[in-house]
Amino acid sequence: MLSMSTNNLSYSDQGGTDSAVEVGQETTPTSSNAGAGFGLFSVDFKKNDDLKEMLESNKESLKLEAMKRVVGLIAKGKNASELFPAVVKNVASKNIELKKLVYVYLVRYAEEQQDLALLSISTFQRALKDPNQLIRASALRVLSSIRVPIIVPIMMLAIKEAASDMSPYVRKTSAHAIQKLYSLDQDQKELLIEVIEKLLKDKSTLVAGSVVMAFEEVCPDRIDLIHKNYRKLCNLLVDVEEWGQVVIISMLTRYARTQFTSPWKEDGVFDEHSERAFYESDEEKTRDETEAKPYMMDPDHRLLLRNTKPLLQSRNTAVVMSVAQLYWHLAPKNEVSIVTKSLVRLLRSHREVQYIVLQNIATMSIQRKGMFEPYMKSFYVRSTDATHIKSLKLEILTSLANEANISTILREFQTYVKSQDKQFAAGTIQAIGRCATNISEVTDTCLNGLVLLLSNRDETVVAESVVVIRKLLQTQPTQHSDIIKHMAKLFDNITVPMARASILWLIGEYCERVPKIAPDVLRKMAKSFTSEEDIVKLQTVNLAAKLYLTNSKQTKLLTQYILNLGKYDQNYDIRDRTRFIRQLIVPNDKNGALSKYAHRILLAPKPAPVLESAYKDRDRYQLGTLSHTINTKASGYLELSDWPTVAPDLSVRDVEVIEPEWAPSLGKTGKSKPAKSSDENIMFSCECLHCQSNPFYLEDCTSYKMNLCVQSQGAMQRAVSRRTAVRAVRSQTSPPANQRRVPVNLTLKGRRGKLRPHYRRRQSNQRPKTDHICQNVNNQHSVLQTFSYSHWSTLCVSLFTQFCPRSLSFPLQVSGPAFVPEKSHDLLHRMTGKGLSAQYQFPRQPCLYQPTMVSVQISLTNTTDHPLEQIHIGDRSPTGLNIHCFNTIECLEPDASVTVFMGIDFNDSTQAANFQLCTKEDHFSVSIQPAIGELFLPITMTELDFRKEQGKLLGMNESSATITMAAENMTSQPISRPVATVANLGVVPSGQDNVHRFAGKTASSGAVVLVTVELRESSTALITINTEKSVMGSMLLRDLKQALAQA
DSSP: OHHHHHHTOOOTTSTTOTTOOOTTOOOOTTOOHHHHTTOTTOOOOSOSHHHHHHHTSSOHHHHHHHHHHHHHHHHTTOOOGGGHHHHHGGGGOSOHHHHHHHHHHHHHHTTTSHHHHHTTHHHHHHHTTOSSHHHHHHHHHHHHHOOOGGGHHHHHHHHHHHHTOSOHHHHHHHHHHHHHHHHHOGGGHHHHHHHHHHHHTOOOHHHHHHHHHHHHHHOTTOTHHHHTTHHHHHHHGGGSOHHHHHHHHHHHHHHHHHHSOOTTOSSEEEOSSOOOOTTOOHHHHHHHHHHOEEEOOOHHHHHHHHHHGGGGGOSOHHHHHHHHHHHHHHSOTTTGGGGHHHHHHGGGSOHHHHHHHHHHHHHHHHHOGGGTGGGGGGGSOOTTSOHHHHHHHHHHHHHHOOTTTHHHHHHHHHHHHTOSOHHHHHHHHHHHHHHHHHOGGGHHHHHHHHHHHTTOSOHHHHHHHHHHHHHHHTTSGGGOHHHHHHHHHTGGGOOOHHHHHHHHHHHHHTGGGSTTHHHHHHHHHHHSGGGSOHHHHHHHHHHHHHHHHHOHHHHHHHHHHHHHHHHTOSOHHHHHHHHHHHHHHSOOSSSHHHHTTHHHHHTOOOOOOOOOOTTTTGGGSOTTSHHHHHTSOOTTOOOOOOOOSSOOOGGGGOOOOOOOOOOEEEOTTSOEEEOOOGGGSEEOOOGGGTTTSOGGGGGGOHHHHHTHHHHHHHHHHHHHHHHHHHHHHHGGGOOOGGGOEEEEEEEEETTTTEEEEEEEEOOTTOOOTTHHHHHOSSOOHHHHHTSOHHHHHHHHHHHHHTTSSSOOSSOOEEOOOSOOOOOOEEEEOTTTTTTEEEEEEOOOOBOSSOTTSEEEEEEEEEOSSSOEEEEEEEEEESTTOEEEOOOOEEEEOTTOEEEEEEEEEOTTOOOOEEEEEEOSSOEEEEEEOOOGGGGEEEEEOOHHHHHHHHHHSOGGGEEEEEEEOOGGGOSHHHHHHHHHHHSOOEEEOOSOTTEEEEEEEETTTOOEEEEEEEEOSTTEEEEEEEESOHHHHHHHHHHHHHHHHHO
């Protein structure tokens, strides 16, 4: 609306008013009108007479044109408050466009012109009932902008009405008005909380972010208001506007810290999928439980992490930063690293964004160096970076330094020291000192490099080098007396006061190690004492006192001379220090007792300084907040609470689903009809994930898939029990036996997976198997006996199909593999594995551990002459990779072999699964790289179903290519064999000799993959692949082309 208005602005060439001067233009005798438009904060010498006349005219077109110009002035930052009386008169206009612009103006100036705005209160109240939602919202916005306590009741009533408005835009505006009203009158808090509670139940994504902002402003401690809306907010998060996402994520972070237990427990093993091995013995189970209690993440905790993860790809940097801080504060330690790549991506943004992101990375890198070490080059300093950006990158590189990469980092630092930016060069020297302190292997190297910098022409570099060397020498002074002598020789050439003071302190502290040089330095300082800076004078006095105690023969007179100079110095600190030193070291009758301890006071061993990062303690503030940025608690900052030791009640987040009770009701014929029971539409959910409020992540739930049959059977029992009661009611008015309907099968229909029986009319010559149930309501158990186990398995297959990425018209039934290649791949060579050899192959069988995993068979062989103990799987990468490891092999005898099975969820990607194969003594890094064809499972499908599904997967979901084949290979067997070798697909029966079809699904997501090979003339063949996983389709097409062309 604003852009529409400003685009039509014109100034001196409109409506024949060439000579008119617009409001806000600067008019001076020497400047032209053309250049006057650039005077943003110019003085208005001409009043707003022309605009006032246009606003008070009777023509709507003139009023509209005037308002466009006024809003344009506001957009350019000019003051248009003088026009308020003329503008407010048009608030009751019937022209919608004019009224919108008037409200834009009033929102801007209502707070400044409160008295005049109050005169139009009745007009605003009438506008709250306007049919146009924009007018209603604008009226509420203006009303809440009038900061007068007398209209608080009117505002309160308007907010309550707007909270129940049909338009989500008006409800969003009411949430914004809540914050304004609360800042005006905090006594309305309880009434506003009621409105917030109502708006929190709103299902519109437009309202969610605004009401959460109002919640954070008015009652951030009322966590109980979030319980019932927690899952809804998690599910709506992806669709909320970007700034709303930031607010919601921040609130949910605080909520999660109060409702879930810590995933960082040191005494527990993180095991989200803790299914026990089928043949595990009771002793092993008891032993494992005594060793470590597995940590089971709350499903709602996992829901929050899962639903925020896609937002790491957001184009809004604030959203990415919010998700990063959420994972940092809430996620298990092995999952936090998934935010690394997204944070590094933000470093390509503007300088301001870089500063905030680098500050947060600096805090993260102190605790977890491994997160950002692979992206170390992204933190190299560029010549175009600002100084504060350079300093942050330097801080991060220093934190990432370790024994493996320190040589690379030090080479980078050598370049930075030569920078023209003096502040940055000094920071680099400090970073070198930190590296030398943290990594003892390079301490000598860093010290030698810093000593070379003492010959630098730049005084800043030399001074900073001296200060850092002083700190390093304190850690091991006995080994570096030569460096102290070298610094003493350079003393005359160094002019920076801090550097001179540091050298004097070093010589005085270790004067016994340089007995010949120290008195000479003191002699030179006695000559220049009066011209030195105060900090140098103080260290000169200290040096004189220490030499008087250790070498009084040579330095007694020098010390007395320096003390006499300091006694009359202009600086009172130096005078006081001189008097104190004189009384301390020179014995007399009054201070004889104190002088006994002079040596212990002045030459006491001093602890070595600790060189720490400036961001070490910033983790006490929540990442991404203003308090973290300024390292001080800002106004309005809400601290994160500690994790609860005992998890609060999980049921507080359960949402009650009110099921209507069935009751007989009269139809048109007057006969009683029982109302449909809610159990007739049974919804199957996973109790562990509370899927009743979140049906969208059922496909990822292991426990849901494992226990589906049990749940469906229990629900079916309840359905049959209820249906039995219904039949008893209907028994008196039931139709003849030959007209009754009986259920023939059970399928799931609808997005939420509701169970509905399909009926057919029973013929008169068929007798129902369950007729006796209709005679006796109490005899219900026999109904369940009529459903065999095959019915339940069919039901489960039907249930699984509902949660595939795309709805199918048939159940996906996994079949056996058409061909299993015997080729194995080297996982660990016996030379690399110190005698342990490992090979792997894909058996192409459904994984027993989890349906989304690919089964991998591993053969382990001990080629040594001694047993290998405790063979197991260690660390894995990428972080978050879902691997079901084999049980630890306690002992593998020499020349013995053992075959074990693993399950790996490759997430429909050919990215290698990297992990460590460990023995008791060694760890070996290994990798399993799946071929694209091993990520599929063969499925059974008819030709008709194949054609239907292929018709749904056209366009971007289809890829094809034509190849040339040998004539002898243009038959069924030579076609099927290479296809089955490349990919684990099932053969689909085909009614055409020249067309061969294969079908499968991806193991992880269950996406259908259809392959068609059509033989054509001239020994050519057309390969067509249909799947919604277009990348996998392209890779499979490439492999099939190569296999069929070489067959």
